[in-house]
Amino acid sequence: MTKALIVLTNVEKYSPSNRPTGLWLGELTHFYEHMDKAGVEVDFVSPLGGYVPLDPHSMSFLNETDLHYYNNRDFVSKALANTKKPEEINSSDYDLIYYTGGHGTMWDFPENAELAKIASDIYQNGGIISAVCHGVVGLLPIMDENGRALIAGKTVTGFTNEEEDMNGTTDIVPYLTEDVLKDKGANYEKEAAFSPVVRVDGRLMTGQNPQSAGLLGKTVVEALGLK
Template structure:
């Protein structure tokens, strides 16, 4: 069985504010829903391990999110993530980073996961990320010293979407700018529209509306490996 490693944040607030945050549930649940339907396994991990924070668990009208949050396997994995120190990256066929603002405060600068991801990618593995998930791509440096995204076309949550969401003044940094400064090309479409880019084994989605499509692209890639 193919297996996907899903690194998630341990950071429970929006930046330095007291607003509850973490991983945005629909971006996790929609991708896991696709993986399960395709018979692809997954594991959740975080820097510290253990219980991880979620928000968006009450997203209105999102039946997939509601259904998956009641899934016993997913509940168990959220309550007891593996720590990065426990991981053997060769056990996994892909890495997927869901979004949420929390990872801007930990995975966006974490060298342990970044090193594992570089090893995985250079061994032919695929990496996917959606919304703020591409923040975790920023510290990934390949063995030749180049940034993973240095020759890639990438998308992520946009400045306009931060403004619409009311978070532009609270985020630790503007992800669009950070990605645009490091990637070969940064691309986006109108706010809140589905948009996914695939480039040389790297799959990125712009926003929550893109999560399902990222899951589909990831599953298709794994089926053809």
């Protein structure tokens, strides 16, 4: 059976302010829907394990997919209340890893060496690395087999500077996602703000914004040869 590892943030505010943030729920549910329908087994992990905070702003955009999973107690328990810790993960168990987004990821994804090693191992074993929106910052510490940044020279997308500005958060984030991807040597591409955009570079697959999570999930399922 194909198995996926989904990575979520534990950060619940825009430090040093007290403005709440966390996971953007749709970036989990819209991707997970495609895993669920394709029969992919999924585990959930976060840098600290346990509780995953939700960005309250994301709850204003719920659709039927979001509500279907948010009202499923078993799903909520595994994905939002009791995520695994990195040290509980055996990378050889997984065919793909997916980094969800939400602004909280900007604080705890880039600094987590354990998750980066898990992702690198999955990739070196022939698996897929995927990420969406701000979750693409989880790609920054991942190294290839030669000790180089995995995304260097690869085509990726992620939350744009324009989208950050339109969101009104440019002045409260620690850095701009578009900028750090370019700084790491990635071939960064983008399209119209808040439209579904996915980029595929071999087994590295990325989505630009929250609207891209479902398309990214579909793309990953197709790459796995599943329906």
